[in-house]
């Protein structure tokens with residue numbers, strides 16, 4: 001079973017399409033959408049409809065904080081995120097909103113557990129940005145392999161024999177063997193709004209039979225997306241950061 005891992009698409013049509021075009025050339029059994037299909041970007045309708053189409057064809061999808069905020073509470077978000085949620089609410093119809101609100105908190109496929117932010121209280125949206133957060137998420141995870149998004153910057157954590165999490169930034173394009181005797185937590189980079197200094201869309205391929213994880217990048221036309229962000233009247237910072245990848 002080979003799974004494509006897509007986190008934080010964030011209504012970025014060009015990035016989403018670039019990743020799907022790559023996947024069409026790779027042998028993939030199932031797509032996993034790790035949340036935040038919308039928010040920040042200019043194409044929430046397209047991305048929601050494409051996500052729903054993938055789910056119809058067997059994709060797994062979990063809810064992100066931006067997806068949940070469309071029909072929920074956005075008061076604890078920063079001003080830029082809130083502005084994007086207001087824009088997104090105005091653009092989406094009832095069907096889009098029902099799809100996003102109905103996404104599950106978590107999903108599993110074999111030994112792999114999927115959640116947007118952290119396995120510890122999925123709806124508290126804790127960022128796995130360091131060792132304590134990684135250890136909390138790993139302890140709450142029912143399997144030995146968990147995959148999250150939310151941080152927008154790839155990282156691979158492993159629990160050592162002393163129960164301490166150690167992590168590193170994985171190199172794109174290198175398949176990493178995930179030893180069966182160990183406990184792993186992979187933070188996937190973002191498809192639609194990378195924050196690790198590389199503007200290319202980030203995604204991953206998890207091969208459950210071989211026990212390997214590949215972090216990948218797909219360059220896309222972020223200039224077009226940035227223009228659409230500005231034309232949509234969204235905060236300009238949301239356009240500028242696409243080119244910086246930060």
Ligand code: ZN
Nearest residue numbers: 008036064150
């Ligand atoms: Zn996000």
